[in-house]
Amino acid sequence: MRTQNPEQYKALMPVIEGVEAQRAHRKKMLAAGFRIFGRFGFSEGVAGHITVRDPEFPDTFWVNPFGVSFNRIKVSDLIRVDEDGNIVEGKHTNLNRAAFAIHSRLHHARPDVIAAAHSHSIYGKSWSAMGKTLDPLTQDSCAFYDDHAVFDDYTGVVLDTSEGDRIAEALGDRKAAILKNHGLLTVGHTVEETVWWFVSMERCCQAQILVESMRDKPQLIRPEVALSTRNHEVGFPIAGWFSFQPLLQDILVNCPDLVD
Numbered sequence: 001m002r003t004q005n006p007e008q009y010k011a012l013m014p015v016i017e018g019v020e021a022q023r024a025h026r027k028k029m030l031a032a033g034f035r036i037f038g039r040f041g042f043s044e045g046v047a048g049h050i051t052v053r054d055p056e057f058p059d060t061f062w063v064n065p066f067g068v069s070f071n072r073i074k075v076s077d078l079i080r081v082d083e084d085g086n087i088v089e090g091k092h093t094n095l096n097r098a099a100f101a102i103h104s105r106l107h108h109a110r111p112d113v114i115a116a117a118h119s120h121s122i123y124g125k126s127w128s129a130m131g132k133t134l135d136p137l138t139q140d141s142c143a144f145y146d147d148h149a150v151f152d153d154y155t156g157v158v159l160d161t162s163e164g165d166r167i168a169e170a171l172g173d174r175k176a177a178i179l180k181n182h183g184l185l186t187v188g189h190t191v192e193e194t195v196w197w198f199v200s201m202e203r204c205c206q207a208q209i210l211v212e213s214m215r216d217k218p219q220l221i222r223p224e225v226a227l228s229t230r231n232h233e234v235g236f237p238i239a240g241w242f243s244f245q246p247l248l249q250d251i252l253v254n255c256p257d258l259v260d
């Protein structure tokens with residue numbers, strides 16, 4: 001099939017009625033997202049966070065507690081945080097201030113965004129030092145073609161919400177940003193999509209680093225083909241959701257304690 005139809009994917013997505021069931025689903029996907037990050041080795045000490053907006057109280061979001069291994073996070077570990085940085089639900093009392101500073105302002109600036117992800121993954125942070133967007137080198141990288149930005153104003157650990165505002169401004173209406181000298185950031189309409197964009201973008205950074213290590217100059221995908229591939233094949237929201245499903249299948253089998 002040359003061109004995928006977004007409507008075909010839509011039929012695969014579960015329709016979840018009611019805020020209780022939606023919240024349970026979002027939290028389960030969030031916990032699964034952390035296990036995926038753990039398995040890909042995206043952790044670096046205490047750095048990294050994924051958030052999802054609460055369906056009933058959309059000014060608040062669920063996030064990982066500070067200092068807990070991605071490989072051990074369960075649904076019961078997640079904490080809900082309000083716009084002022086107060087933990088309003090959950091058993092943990094530690095919030096990563098950088099997570100709050102970045103994600104609270106992103107969720108504020110982008111009402112369409114349900115989830116956001118950031119970590120100090122090795123290829124993302126290595127590529128970030130170049131201060132450049134990714135090139136359309138492969139089919140996979142077309143997902144990010146003309147749909148990611150560089151935030152090129154690193155001033156230290158993000159602890160202030162004003163820096164979150166500036167990151168949100170750089171991101172604009174795109175699906176991802178490269179935070180220069182720092183790492184990757186992705187957003188989406190579901191946790192599933194957001195985590196997939198992160199996994200894929202990290203590997204696109206790895207691919208570009210490999211390509212740039214070769215002697216010959218790479219041949220880029222033509223702009224109109226890259227755009228079409230993004231819009232109709234690999235880069236629309238439900239394609240991201242669908243690409244997450246194989247990762248989720250493995251996590252659900254290998255991590256039975258996820259929903260404890």
Ligand SMILES: [Zn+2]
Nearest residue numbers: 047048119183
């Ligand atoms: Zn960071």
